Amino acid sequence: MSLLEVEGLNSYYGDSHILFDVGMRVEENEVVALLGRNGAGKSTTLKSLMGVVRPRSGSVRLGGVEMVGRKSHAVARAGMQLVHEERRIFGSLNVEENLVLAGLTAPDRWPLERVYEMFPRLKERRTSRGTDLSGGEQQMLAIGRALIRAPRIVLLDEPFEGLAPVIVHDLVQACRTLADAGQTIVLVEQNLAATLALADRVYIINNGHIAHESTAAELRAQPEILHRYLGV
C-alpha cells in the first residue's frame, strides 16, 4: 500500500469538468512532482486531494483511509497539509504567532525549534509581522505553518514562484533537507530545474488528464516530452 493512493478523480467547477480520472500514488518518504502548463489542473488536483474542491467521483486514500467526502480540516487532521499558492499567512500576527496558531489544532506537532532549524531566517524574524516579511520569508512561513503540524504528507503549490533565484536556492535546499529527513512531499512547480532536482518521480497533467508518469531521471532524458507538455 502506498501512503497516498489517488484513483479516478473527476473534479468540476460548476459545469466545467476540470479533472478527468486523475490517478497517482505517493510512497512514504517520496518526493513526487506534478508538472503541467498553466491551467492544466495542478492546483485543482491538490485541492481535490485536500477536500477543498470536492471531487464528483474517485478515491483519495491516505494510509489506506478514504479522504473523499471529508472536510478539508478533517483531511488536515488525518495528516495531509496543503501550502496554497497564495500562502495565506496572517499579516497582523508575527512569525511565531503564525506558527503557534497553525500548530494548535494538530494532533501531533513539531517543536518550534525544529521549524527554526529548517528556516533560520524565520527565527531571526520571529517577532516580525506577516505583512513585514519578504516574499521568500512569507513562503518559508507558509511551509513552516504546514510542517509544525507534523504532516504525513505535505502538498506544495508552486512554492518557488515569483521568488528571486537566491531565495529559490535556499528553499530548494530546505526542501532537500526535509526530503532527506523522510518527509513525503508532493510538489507542484513551473521551475523545471528545481523540480527535477528534488523529485524522485514525476507526473505530468495536461488538460486535466495525467499524460505522463516516470522517474525524474527518465523525464530528464526525454526532452520531447518536456517540449510536448510543458513547452520547454
Ligand SMILES: Nc1ncnc2c1ncn2[C@@H]1O[C@H](COP(=O)(O)OP(=O)(O)O)[C@@H](O)[C@H]1O
Ligand atoms: N475557482 C474556479 N472556478 C472556475 N474555474 C476555475 C477555478 N479555479 C480554476 N479554474 C479553472 O480550472 C482549470 C484548472 O485550473 P488550475 O487547477 O488552477 O490549474 P493550474 O494550477 O495547473 O494552473 C483552469 O482552466 C482554470 O481556469
Ligand SMILES: [Mg+2]
Ligand atoms: Mg495552480
